[in-house]
Amino acid sequence: MITADRMAVVDRNAEALGVPRKQLMESSGNAIAREAGKVVEPGEKIVIVAGRGNNGGDAFAAVRFLDEYDVSVHLLGRAETIGTDIARENWEALQQSEYDTTEVTDSQNIDLPDCDLIVDAMLGTGVTGALREPEATVAEKINESNATVLAADVPSGINADTGDAEGTSVEADRVVTFHDTKPGLADLDGDVTVADIGIPSGAEKFVGLGDLHSVRGDVGGRVFVVGGGPYTGAPALAGQSALRAGADLSFVAAPDTVAGEIQGYAEDLIVQPYEGNRLSPEKVTDLLETAESYDDTVVLGPGLGNADETIEAAVQFLESFSGRAVVDADALPAVPDLDTDATLVCTPNRKELAELGGPEADDLREVTDEIEALADELGHVVLAKGATDVISDGERTRVVRTGNTGMKVGGTGDVLAGIVAGLFGTADAFDSACVGSYVNGRAGDLLYGEYGEGLLASDMLEAVPRAIWGDDDV
Numbered sequence: 112m113i114t115a116d117r118m119a120v121v122d123r124n125a126e127a128l129g130v131p132r133k134q135l136m137e138s139s140g141n142a143i144a145r146e147a148g149k150v151v152e153p154g155e156k157i158v159i160v161a162g163r164g165n166n167g168g169d170a171f172a173a174v175r176f177l178d179e180y181d182v183s184v185h186l187l188g189r190a191e192t193i194g195t196d197i198a199r200e201n202w203e204a205l206q207q208s209e210y211d212t213t214e215v216t217d218s219q220n221i222d223l224p225d226c227d228l229i230v231d232a233m234l235g236t237g238v239t240g241a242l243r244e245p246e247a248t249v250a251e252k253i254n255e256s257n258a259t260v261l262a263a264d265v266p267s268g269i270n271a272d273t274g275d276a277e278g279t280s281v282e283a284d285r286v287v288t289f290h291d292t293k294p295g296l297a298d299l300d301g302d303v304t305v306a307d308i309g310i311p312s313g314a315e316k317f318v319g320l321g322d323l324h325s326v327r328g329d330v331g332g333r334v335f336v337v338g339g340g341p342y343t344g345a346p347a348l349a350g351q352s353a354l355r356a357g358a359d360l361s362f363v364a365a366p367d368t369v370a371g372e373i374q375g376y377a378e379d380l381i382v383q384p385y386e387g388n389r390l391s392p393e394k395v396t397d398l399l400e401t402a403e404s405y406d407d408t409v410v411l412g413p414g415l416g417n418a419d420e421t422i423e424a425a426v427q428f429l430e431s432f433s434g435r436a437v438v439d440a441d442a443l444p445a446v447p448d449l450d451t452d453a454t455l456v457c458t459p460n461r462k463e464l465a466e467l468g469g470p471e472a473d474d475l476r477e478v479t480d481e482i483e484a485l486a487d488e489l490g491h492v493v494l495a496k497g498a499t500d501v502i503s504d505g506e507r508t509r510v511v512r513t514g515n516t517g518m519k520v521g522g523t524g525d526v527l528a529g530i531v532a533g534l535f536g537t538a539d540a541f542d543s544a545c546v547g548s549y550v551n552g553r554a555g556d557l558l559y560g561e562y563g564e565g566l567l568a569s570d571m572l573e574a575v576p577r578a579i580w581g582d583d584d585v
């Protein structure tokens with residue numbers, strides 16, 4: 112099952128993988144024609160009712176596969192108002208070969224000719240709100256007709272994600288839906304056929320430009336790094352990379368013995384010292400209060416060290432916390448057996464992955480099933496870090512191929528934790544982990560030509576915004 116948003120992501124990923132949307136439209140058109148051929152005999156009459164979006168474009172492509180039939184195409188609106196280049200190109204191809212096409216510009220005078228099959232390609236996943244005119248009147252005429260009705264992708268007027276219609280919608284006898292079925296088709300009366308339209312498997316499996324674009328618009332929020340003690344660079348990197356990924360404010364709670372040092376790395380961080388030289392259970396109440404009262408995204412782990420009392424504090428923190436947290440490095444041992452309402456993204460490297468009960472492997476791509484099983488068992492998102500990263504929420508599993516050997520240097524994991532946290536304020540856990548990993552690798556790739564194996568984690572900070580919002584092709 113795929114939602115309209117996810118479909119848009121996959122479609123963009125496919126384009127980046129060399130299969131542009133016009134090719135998918137051709138396959139969709141072919142699928143409509145194949146489905147039509149199951150209903151009508153050669154020579155019989157097919158009426159295609161097309162909208163001005165890509166759903167209509169799919170039907171224009173279908174016409175070229177239907178030469179054995181008596182086909183007429185009714186475009187709702189003027190050809191100049193066709194909304195996308197690929198749909199218009201397919202419309203123009205019909206004009207050039209003198210297919211039977213009509214532009215319907217007067218909504219009061221639409222008469223659908225008698226026919227054996229109506230193809231409903233008015234609207235697909237692009238519908239918003241109740242059908243407007245002329246679509247609403249045409250939907251009623253389609254529903255009054257005796258012909259079989261075949262809907263392209265979804266019956267027009269129906270929300271592909273919910274199955275709801277805010278007004279009139281097409282009552283289809285059959286639906287040919289593309290790539291995967293849609294949640295909104297589950298309770299439909301008609302027969303639903305899923306057509307493979309040749310989207311490459313990598314468009315689903317590999318996090319890509321489509322995923323990146325889906326989080327680009329809406330970022331912000333506060334990040335709260337609980338880190339530092341034995342180490343100081345790690346929390347500073349995480350806090351700064353969160354800002355680079357779009358967070359509005361980045362706080363670092365750290366022992367007062369090292370707070371000044373952390374602040375010294377970056378004036379953009381707001382360092383909140385607590386007494387002592389490392390995290391211990393008596394600090395937990397205050398930290399929780401801060402994190403929860405401001406709805407912060409927490410990063411727990413960078414530079415905390417692995418003293419027993421620190422791990423105990425991490426456990427106590429997470430058991431009482433009900434917000435969002437990225438759990439990294441020294442805090443990861445707190446995660447198994449945790450009883451928490453928090454939503455976590457756990458970011459183990461290969462060694463930490465094995466310690467969490469996950470698989471041991473040089474190449475994480477070979478153990479995606481085990482990583483998925485671990486995420487399922489933990490009940491949290493796992494972002495397993497390796498040459499290739501693997502992200503799973505226990506049901507969905509994706510692979511990130513960005514990044515390079517220069518990033519084996521210390522600190523890149525802290526940068527990653529910060530990026531994920533920066534995104535996590537507005538995106539969900541799984542998307543933040545997937546896109547965070549993708550962006551981290553992409554930031555490294557943007558710098559590889561310049562720094563090669565001499566790349567530092569701190570170099571990556573300035574590349575993070577370019578990796579998210581830049582047009583650079585890497």
Ligand SMILES: NC(=O)C1=CN([C@@H]2O[C@H](COP(=O)(O)OP(=O)(O)OC[C@H]3O[C@@H](n4cnc5c(N)ncnc54)[C@H](O)[C@@H]3O)[C@@H](O)[C@H]2O)[C@@H](O)CC1
Pocket residue numbers: 118119121122135136139162163164165166167169194195233234235236237238239240241242243244246263264265289308
């Ligand atoms: N996303 C993908 O990967 C693919 C999409 N394809 C097709 O593209 C379709 C989506 O195309 P679009 O995004 O162009 O959207 P649609 O073609 O579904 O609808 C967009 C058009 O409908 C109008 N519209 C929206 N709500 C309306 C309403 N209530 N009343 C009247 N008009 C309304 C918009 O102004 C716009 O012109 C899919 O359903 C599918 O048929 C396929 O070509 C295959 C690949």
Ligand SMILES: [K+]
Pocket residue numbers: 166231232233234235262263264265266267
């Ligand atoms: K449709």
